[in-house]
Amino acid sequence: MTELNGLRIADRKHIGLAEMLKGGVIMDVTNAEQAKIAEEAGAAAVMALERVPADIRKEGGVARMASVKKIKEIQATVTIPVMAKCRIGHFVEAQILESLAVDFIDESEVLTPADEHFHVDKFAFRVPFVCGARDLGEALRRIGEGAAMIRTKGEAGSGNIVEAVRHMRALTSGIRRLTTLAPEELMTEAKNLGAPYELVGSVRKHGRLPVPNFSAGGIATPADAALMMQLGAEAVFVGSGIFKSSDPPKRAKAIVQATTHYKDPDVLARVSEELGEAMVGLETSKLTKEELLQTRGW
Amino acid sequence: MKIGVLALQGDFALHEKALARCDVASVEVRKPEELADVDGLIIPGGESTTLLHLMEEWAFVPALEKFHAAGKPIFGTCAGLIVLARDVERPRQFSFGFIDVGVERNAYGRQRESFEAPGLAVLDGKPTPIDMIFIRAPRIRRVGAGVETLATYQEEPVLARQGSVLVGTFHPELTDNPAVHRYFCGMVLRAAGRPGAGALPSEASR
Numbered sequence: 001m002t003e004l005n006g007l008r009i010a011d012r013k014h015i016g017l018a019e020m021l022k023g024g025v026i027m028d029v030t031n032a033e034q035a036k037i038a039e040e041a042g043a044a045a046v047m048a049l050e051r052v053p054a055d056i057r058k059e060g061g062v063a064r065m066a067s068v069k070k071i072k073e074i075q076a077t078v079t080i081p082v083m084a085k086c087r088i089g090h091f092v093e094a095q096i097l098e099s100l101a102v103d104f105i106d107e108s109e110v111l112t113p114a115d116e117h118f119h120v121d122k123f124a125f126r127v128p129f130v131c132g133a134r135d136l137g138e139a140l141r142r143i144g145e146g147a148a149m150i151r152t153k154g155e156a157g158s159g160n161i162v163e164a165v166r167h168m169r170a171l172t173s174g175i176r177r178l179t180t181l182a183p184e185e186l187m188t189e190a191k192n193l194g195a196p197y198e199l200v201g202s203v204r205k206h207g208r209l210p211v212p213n214f215s216a217g218g219i220a221t222p223a224d225a226a227l228m229m230q231l232g233a234e235a236v237f238v239g240s241g242i243f244k245s246s247d248p249p250k251r252a253k254a255i256v257q258a259t260t261h262y263k264d265p266d267v268l269a270r271v272s273e274e275l276g277e278a279m280v281g282l283e284t285s286k287l288t289k290e291e292l293l294q295t296r297g298w
Numbered sequence: 299m300k301i302g303v304l305a306l307q308g309d310f311a312l313h314e315k316a317l318a319r320c321d322v323a324s325v326e327v328r329k330p331e332e333l334a335d336v337d338g339l340i341i342p343g344g345e346s347t348t349l350l351h352l353m354e355e356w357a358f359v360p361a362l363e364k365f366h367a368a369g370k371p372i373f374g375t376c377a378g379l380i381v382l383a384r385d386v387e388r389p390r391q392f393s394f395g396f397i398d399v400g401v402e403r404n405a406y407g408r409q410r411e412s413f414e415a416p417g418l419a420v421l422d423g424k425p426t427p428i429d430m431i432f433i434r435a436p437r438i439r440r441v442g443a444g445v446e447t448l449a450t451y452q453e454e455p456v457l458a459r460q461g462s463v464l465v466g467t468f469h470p471e472l473t474d475n476p477a478v479h480r481y482f483c484g485m486v487l488r489a490a491g492r493p494g495a496g497a498l499p500s501e502a503s504r
Contacts (some may be wrong), residue, residue, distance in 0.1 A: 012414070012431065013412045013413065013414055013431050013432075013433055014409070014412075016309075016412075016431055016469060016472045017409055017412065017433050019309040019472065020308055020309055020313060020343045020344050020376070020377075020434075021344075021345075022306065022307070022308060022309060022310075022311065022344075023306065023308060023310070023344070024307045024308075024344065024345065024348055037346060040351075041351070042307075042347070042348045042351035044344065044345045044348050045306055045345070046471070056303045071482065079347060079388075079389060079403060079404065080345050080347060080348070080489065081345075081408075081409065098410065101408040101409070101411075102408075103406070103408055103409040103410075103434070107386075124308060127409055127410050128409065141451060166385045210407040218364070232317065253351075256348070256351070257352075257355065260306050260307060260328065260352055261306075261328060264328075270378060277376065284336050
């Protein structure tokens with residue numbers, strides 16, 4: 001059992017797997033063929049789901065965990081880690097994913113929430129969880145529940161980076177602010193953030209989250225991936241951005257290169273050449289409250 | 299003395315931290331030409347298929363072969379071991395073959411089967427306690443005659459060395475215990491201090 005300031009957090013072997021994915025790209029895939037393309041392009045892991053977020057948005061209806069058959073086919077096809085999403089609070093979908101031995105469970109706002117009050121108790125599982133967050137308080141609540149990795153939410157399926165940037169900046173400036181606080185300010189800060197006191201103290205001391213922090217929700221180009229890395233993401237999730245583009249293998253490869261060489265504009269320029277069409281983006285400020293995925297979870 | 303950490307993908311930042319604990323300077327290596335400035339190299343844990351794609355894209359293969367031929371030490375953990383091994387199973391894939399071991403990838407199973415165990419390594423002749431964290435880890439299935447086993451788990455080698463190449467199936471960089479990194483720093487220091495290796499500090503003056 002791993003503890004931080006006396007508070008239980010995710011096991012270090014699970015946080016360790018998140019560490020191994022750093023500097024990498026985790027790609028959404030809906031079948032074995034896409035998973036193979038992702039692996040061959042250099043993805044560090046794949047995320048199995050029924051429909052990519054852009055299609056969930058377009059088609060509507062309840063979005064659930066991917067089919068067991070699809071997950072097994074994907075696991076049989078690639079050697080890199082296979083992640084899968086469960087609905088927020090749907091601990092039975094999580095139990096099924098654990099039984100399938102997926103390598104990471106994403107308790108995801110992209111799927112339709114199953115519980116409007118509670119997230120999954122992640123300590124009850126032998127596989128690690130990643131959860132979305134829009135700011136520091138939400139990130140620390142999820143870590144307090146046992147998440148081994150945080151990803152800023154962005155706005156999935158939008159092809160628009162603006163929400164991802166907003167959430168990453170909110171998180172990093174929240175962390176920076178904590179490091180300037182006096183000890184007597186911490187309890188009030190914990191109350192205001194709605195976050196465990198012990199974790200607030202840890203972030204103040206170390207200037208970072210106790211688990212890796214990746215970026216998701218809106219990355220469509222190599223430049224988007226590099227932007228998120230320069231803003232402090234430690235790896236990126238790409239959902240609809242690859243398989244909704246005109247040339248998925250080429251774009252996947254380019255985003256992998258851009259994530260590794262995120263500080264090198266010459267490389268970014270080279271890999272951004274002749275990529276074909278990016279996915280069509282959405283103006284997120286025009287989305288209605290009901291259409292936003294990022295406000296699911298709390 | 300400066301040690302490079304291959305920073306294409308994986309937990310390279312933790313290796314840099316581990317080297318800092320040993321008071322050794324490190325630098326991230328993303329392009330082959332950056333190998334010219336370092337005395338040793340760590341290939342971190344990550345995904346070996348991802349590492350191989352990125353290495354191929356940037357012509358790291360000839361550069362690393364030259365680095366190894368010059369006697370400069372290399373330490374590979376987990377994915378790093380896989381790319382350095384003589385042969386790789388499940389699946390068969392390209393590897394550098396700098397150390398005469400055969401490895402099987404993800405040989406304990408998926409993440410659900412990842413685990414921790416206390417261990418004892420024999421480093422520079424001294425039994426040294428280490429913490430071993432195995433994450434979707436490979437297993438060393440075959441050890442060549444020239445390979446020295448430095449630590450075992452359930453009688454299987456998990457830390458091994460052949461000449462200037464050190465490999466581990468677990469992740470010392472995830473723990474606070476710097477013993478394995480300190481041992482590697484010693485290898486680098488000795489290699490750099492050889493005659494003709496330039497004006498680097500000898501171990502005695504350290």
